[in-house]
Amino acid sequence: xxxxxxxxxxxxxxxxxxxxxxxxxxxxxxxxxxxxxxxxxxxxxxxxxxxxxxxxxxxxxxxxxxxxxxxxxxxxxxxxxxxxxxxxxxxxxxxxxxxxxxxxxxxxxxxxxxxxxxxxxxxxxxxxxxxxxxxxxxxxxxxxxxxxxxxxxxxxxxxxxxxxxxxxxxxxxxxxxxxxxxxxxxxxxxxxxxxxxxxxxxxxxxxxxxxxxxxxxxxxxxxxxxxxxxxxxxxxxxxxxxxxxxxxxxxxxxxxxxxxxxxxxxxxxxxxxxxxxxxxxxxxxxxxxxxxxxxxxxxxxxxxxxxxxxxxxxxxxxxxxxxxxxxxxxxxxxxxxxxxxxxxxxxxxxxxxxxxxxxxxxxxxxxxxxxxxxxxxxxxxxxxxxxxxxxxxxxxxxxxxxxxxxxxxxxxxxxxxxxxxxxxxxxxxxxxxxxxxxxxxxxxxxxxxxxxxxxxxxxxxxxxxxxxxxxxxxxxxxxxxxxxxxxxxxxxxxxxxxxxxxxxxxxxxxxxxxxxxxxxxxxxxxxxxxxxxxxxxxxxxxxxxxxxxxxxxxxxxxxxxxxxxxxxxxxxxxxxxxxxxxxxxxxxxxxxxxxxxxxxxxxxxxxxxxxxxxxxxxxxxxxxxxxxxxxxxxxxxxxxxxxxxxxxxxxxxxxxxxx
Amino acid sequence: xxxxxxxxxxxxxxxxxxxxxxxxxxxxxxxxxxxxxxxxxxxxxxxxxxxxxxxxxxxxxxxxxxxxxxxxxxxxxxxxxxxxxxxxxxxxxxxxxxxxxxxxxxxxxxxxxxxxxxxxxxxxxxxxxxxxxxxxxxxxxxxxxxxxxxxxxxxxxxxxxxxxxxxxxxxxxxxx
Numbered sequence: 001x002x003x004x005x006x007x008x009x010x011x012x013x014x015x016x017x018x019x020x021x022x023x024x025x026x027x028x029x030x031x032x033x034x035x036x037x038x039x040x041x042x043x044x045x046x047x048x049x050x051x052x053x054x055x056x057x058x059x060x061x062x063x064x065x066x067x068x069x070x071x072x073x074x075x076x077x078x079x080x081x082x083x084x085x086x087x088x089x090x091x092x093x094x095x096x097x098x099x100x101x102x103x104x105x106x107x108x109x110x111x112x113x114x115x116x117x118x119x120x121x122x123x124x125x126x127x128x129x130x131x132x133x134x135x136x137x138x139x140x141x142x143x144x145x146x147x148x149x150x151x152x153x154x155x156x157x158x159x160x161x162x163x164x165x166x167x168x169x170x171x172x173x174x175x176x177x178x179x180x181x182x183x184x185x186x187x188x189x190x191x192x193x194x195x196x197x198x199x200x201x202x203x204x205x206x207x208x209x210x211x212x213x214x215x216x217x218x219x220x221x222x223x224x225x226x227x228x229x230x231x232x233x234x235x236x237x238x239x240x241x242x243x244x245x246x247x248x249x250x251x252x253x254x255x256x257x258x259x260x261x262x263x264x265x266x267x268x269x270x271x272x273x274x275x276x277x278x279x280x281x282x283x284x285x286x287x288x289x290x291x292x293x294x295x296x297x298x299x300x301x302x303x304x305x306x307x308x309x310x311x312x313x314x315x316x317x318x319x320x321x322x323x324x325x326x327x328x329x330x331x332x333x334x335x336x337x338x339x340x341x342x343x344x345x346x347x348x349x350x351x352x353x354x355x356x357x358x359x360x361x362x363x364x365x366x367x368x369x370x371x372x373x374x375x376x377x378x379x380x381x382x383x384x385x386x387x388x389x390x391x392x393x394x395x396x397x398x399x400x401x402x403x404x405x406x407x408x409x410x411x412x413x414x415x416x417x418x419x420x421x422x423x424x425x426x427x428x429x430x431x432x433x434x435x436x437x438x439x440x441x442x443x444x445x446x447x448x449x450x451x452x453x454x455x456x457x458x459x460x461x462x463x464x465x466x467x468x469x470x471x472x473x474x475x476x477x478x479x480x481x482x483x484x485x486x487x488x489x490x491x492x493x494x495x496x497x498x499x500x501x502x503x504x505x506x507x508x509x510x511x512x513x514x515x516x517x518x519x520x521x522x523x524x525x526x527x528x529x530x531x532x533x534x535x536x537x538x539x540x541x542x543x544x545x546x547x548x549x550x551x552x553x554x555x556x557x558x559x560x561x562x563x564x565x566x567x568x569x570x571x572x573x574x575x576x577x578x579x580x581x582x583x584x585x586x587x588x589x590x591x592x593x594x595x596x597x598x599x600x601x602x603x604x605x606x607x608x609x610x611x612x613x614x615x616x617x618x619x620x621x622x623x624x625x626x627x628x629x630x631x632x633x634x635x636x637x638x639x640x641x642x643x644x645x646x647x648x649x650x651x652x653x654x655x656x657x658x659x
Numbered sequence: 660x661x662x663x664x665x666x667x668x669x670x671x672x673x674x675x676x677x678x679x680x681x682x683x684x685x686x687x688x689x690x691x692x693x694x695x696x697x698x699x700x701x702x703x704x705x706x707x708x709x710x711x712x713x714x715x716x717x718x719x720x721x722x723x724x725x726x727x728x729x730x731x732x733x734x735x736x737x738x739x740x741x742x743x744x745x746x747x748x749x750x751x752x753x754x755x756x757x758x759x760x761x762x763x764x765x766x767x768x769x770x771x772x773x774x775x776x777x778x779x780x781x782x783x784x785x786x787x788x789x790x791x792x793x794x795x796x797x798x799x800x801x802x803x804x805x806x807x808x809x810x811x812x813x814x815x816x817x818x819x820x821x822x823x824x825x826x827x828x829x830x831x832x833x834x835x
Contacts, residue, residue, distance in 0.1 A: 069689045070679045097675070104690065143705040156701065180705050208690025211683065218683050225786060286672045286707070290679050292788035294672055298707065306705035 003212040004065035004551040005033075006107040006205075010129065012122065014196050015055055015114030019129050024108040030640060033108055034064035035091065035523035036568045038080035041111060042089055043575045043644070052084035052188070053170065053195040055115035061102070061161070061201070062109040064526025068100030068209050068289070070221040071547055072228060072539065073531030075099055075289030077161075078523050079184035081192040083443075085173050085345070085400045086420035088579050089572060090187030091443045093523055094161075095288035096178040098203060101159040105205025116197040121162075123153060124203045134199040139165060141338035142177040149202045162200035163190040164340025166388045170194045172398040173345040173422075177337060181296050181308030182288065185342045186445055187421060212553025220547050224539045225292060228531065231538045232293050250319050251427050253374070254355050254416060255592060258427050258599030262324040266314075269326035293531060299330070307334045315425045316344040320351045323375040331381060339388045344445075348422035349397040349404065350383050352415035362408060368392040416589040419444025419581075429592060430601040431456045432508040433515075436614040440512055440586045442572045449523075450618075452515040454536040455480055459500035459507075460488055475558055476518060476533045476540050483510045503601075505610045509617025516622075517565035524568060525561075567639040569622055570631040574644045577653050583629030586615055630654060660796045661738020663716045664696075664774070664781055665803050671791035673698050673709035677783035684782050685775070686767070693765055695774040696783045696792075711791055713783070714740060714761040714774035722753035722762050722773070730771075738797065739776040747771050 002025065009027075011020045024033070031037045038060045050056045059081040066074045077099035083090025102110070105126050119134040137145050146160040160178060167174035167190035174190030175183040184190070211217045252260045260266075286308055287294040300306045307330060317332050318324055336343040350372075356362045357372040364371065368386065370379045370393070386394025396407045401422055405414035416423045421444035428438040428447055437451025458480055471477055484500055487507035492498040500506050518541065522529035525544055533540040545558045576585075587593075588611065596605045619626050623635030630653060636645040648654040678694035686693045696713035720740055723731040730746035731753065733739070742753075742762065747770040753762040754771065762773035774781075776794075784794045795803050 068679075070683050074679075100675075104692070147703055150702075179702075180707070206690075206692040208682065208686075208688045208693060210688050214683060214687040218680070221683075222680075222782075222786075287674060289674065290676050291674055292676065292786070294674065294788055298672075300706060306707070308705075 006103045009109040010107045011111045013114040014116040032524045034078040037062045039572045052082045057082045059112045067526035068103035073291045073528030076526045079189045083187040084191045085188040092184035092186045094184040096182030097289045098159040098178045101203045121200040158204045160202045166339045166341040167194035173342040175340045213550045216550040228537045266324040317347045319425045320347040328377040344424045345422045421445025436512040450512045450516040509614040510621040513621035520565040665793045666711045668710040670789045671709040672789045676786045680782045680786045721756035725752045725756040737779045
């Protein structure tokens with residue numbers, strides 16, 4: 001086996017039942033693994049004519065070289081397919097324990113094509129791969145499915161990814177789940193899996209991961225664990241969820257305010273949940289493979305059953321649905337996990353419908369007789385059931401935002417979305433870093449793929465600077481500060497006050513490009529970015545380059561990782577461009593432009609002019625055409641993407657570049 | 660005095676860090692299958708339980724007694740049982756005799772292996788993020804376990820008295 005690799009890509013055609021193994025080495029040099037490999041294969045092996053739910057769409061699960069190793073946070077899997085939510089590349093990164101098990105079985109990726117005639121699941125044990133009947137599993141929730149497969153195959157060590165009834169029903173934004181709280185949640189990857197009649201993939205591997213320089217790799221990982229340990233409280237769900245007001249990171253309802261008077265109530269509501277697990281308090285509750293953050297909470301309330309949740313789940317249902325009652329939250333999230341549906345998208349779509357209902361734009365005639373008011377727990381629960389079952393008004397809310405609006409009426413404005421993916425609850429208005437991150441995020445729906453959270457306040461002046469940045473000496477911080485400093489010098493030269501704070505647009509576009517590359521490196525190597533400087537946890541790309549070098553036994557520099565990330569960014573962009581998107585779609589929902597929110601920053605708003613300026617800077621930083629947002633011919637050539645360039649020229653998308 | 664690894668299973672959260680680091684340090688690859696400590700999981704309908712399992716350093720060690728080639732002895736420095744790779748014939752007698760399944764024939768080596776306490780500095784204890792493992796003097800196991808039990812009672816009393824508990828939140832940490 002190759003160092004740090006499972007060494008094989010497993011290709012399965014569910015239509016014909018054909019199973020082929022291909023060496024990962026074919027892709028390692030340019031694409032490394034994980035997200036890089038997925039984005040490349042989606043581009044080269046599908047064309048724009050393929051619809052998300054066609055059998056010809058491909059569903060990919062890819063690991064990076066770090067997955068399954070001693071690198072902190074190495075449980076990651078990147079899932080990708082053409083998304084039924086956005087119509088472009090869907091991407092979702094999941095943790096848990098399944099990825100490492102797949103690596104130990106000798107694989108780096110699973111690439112699925114076709115559609116099975118009947119419900120099936122895939123069972124993998126090292127070299128043996130079998131497509132098995134799943135008729136008896138169809139209809140089971142995601143917890144029970146995993147139990148049933150372990151029992152059937154007679155091995156409790158088996159790890160499973162699966163869909164729930166929502167995925168089986170091909171509901172708009174279904175998830176792929178593993179263990180309890182881990183999900184490929186966004187962009188409808190479970191919907192694609194359901195459309196292929198694939199219930200689950202069960203894996204058992206015993207081969208391990210070979211390391212080229214084990215002693216050196218061991219020491220590097222041990223040191224990384226030591227460095228990040230004191231910084232880990234930052235990632236604990238209890239700290240995130242339990243903040244006192246104001247909570248500047250969140251938004252209420254459909255972006256009504258950035259503060260919530262009931263936040264205190266929400267915080268206090270945690271108490272009974274925590275008391276059941278006092279022995280684990282402060283020592284980590286649960287989390288993913290080989291991760292000391294233990295950022296997730298594990299609850300086991302007698303009358304409610306068990307539940308695992310991470311920080312974003314608290315807010316996306318409580319804040320968005322304006323209900324601080326943790327019991328209704330518990331019920332909502334538990335149902336989403338068991339039935340396999342994205343809690344973030346579901347709560348956003350329900351919040352949108354509630355607003356329409358309260359404004360009188362829809363009535364009980366539309367909602368199947370349900371009184372859809374804010375914080376009406378029963379109504380929200382019933383609506384979620386209907387979405388999962390694709391029944392009545394639930395079928396409307398389970399559609400993607402544009403379709404849902406169309407189904408209700410011509411004059412209905414769709415919910416807040418970016419590139420078709422419903423927004424979460426994070427405050428993307430009052431921090432320019434988040435604003436641009438959300439606008440240009442290649443998969444839409446949030447800012448997490450083009451924003452590094454520890455850069456949010458990065459700037460200069462009295463209220464900004466390096467505050468909150470855990471590692472000011474890191475490559476990330478220094479590179480980011482050099483961008484800020486250049487922008488400050490430019491401002492000063494223009495006779496302006498040399499200050500950049502969270503509300504200033506200068507430097508934010510270039511920082512978003514840098515952030516996207518940093519995030520892409522983690523998603524490609526198979527490391528959780530919450531274990532890195534992304535979330536202020538101290539270790540970053542310097543460690544990643546060293547660990548990869550020791551693990552593979554050949555030098556990889558920071559610059560090479562960043563170049564690979566730039567290649568992946570341009571490859572992902574080329575896919576979007578080929579699908580017909582332009583810089584127009586890199587934008588905020590109409591509602592959020594020129595929009596001010598009550599709360600912490602009531603006077604702040606983002607104008608279209610500022611947004612466009614930040615976008616210009618972002619495209620420039622990535623070597624893309626500022627007018628069109630298309631990677632330039634020079635950029636594509638420099639990144640070894642000549643084939644992509646020829647393809648774009650052939651498609652008429654790169655006209656302006658032909659010399 | 661020899662030392663032992665004490666296990667607090669209620670604290671284990673199943674991260675497998677002990678397994679990954681043990682296999683890397685001792686077997687030069689990342690492979691839980693070849694780790695000398697395992698977090699044994701049991702999951703049913705979302706209820707999760709994990710119990711770390713490794714060599715308990717028995718006073719009367721069945722592994723040592725049944726070994727047909729006298730390959731197992733005590734390290735005079737740490738008190739840990741060690742298996743001589745030279746002598747071991749990989750017959751699995753020790754695996755069958757061990758009440759915990761702690762020693763096992765490694766398929767890569769063809770020899771039996773068991774926790775050697777990493778020469779007095781067990782890596783599993785060092786990396787455990789949940790406080791589920793402790794490395795203590797063998798004569799302190801008893802008091803360590805008693806203290807853990809006492810802590811559980813204290814915690815229960817706190818719940819009854821509705822004390823605020825450690826639910827403290829710090830500002831400026833809202834990162835999501």
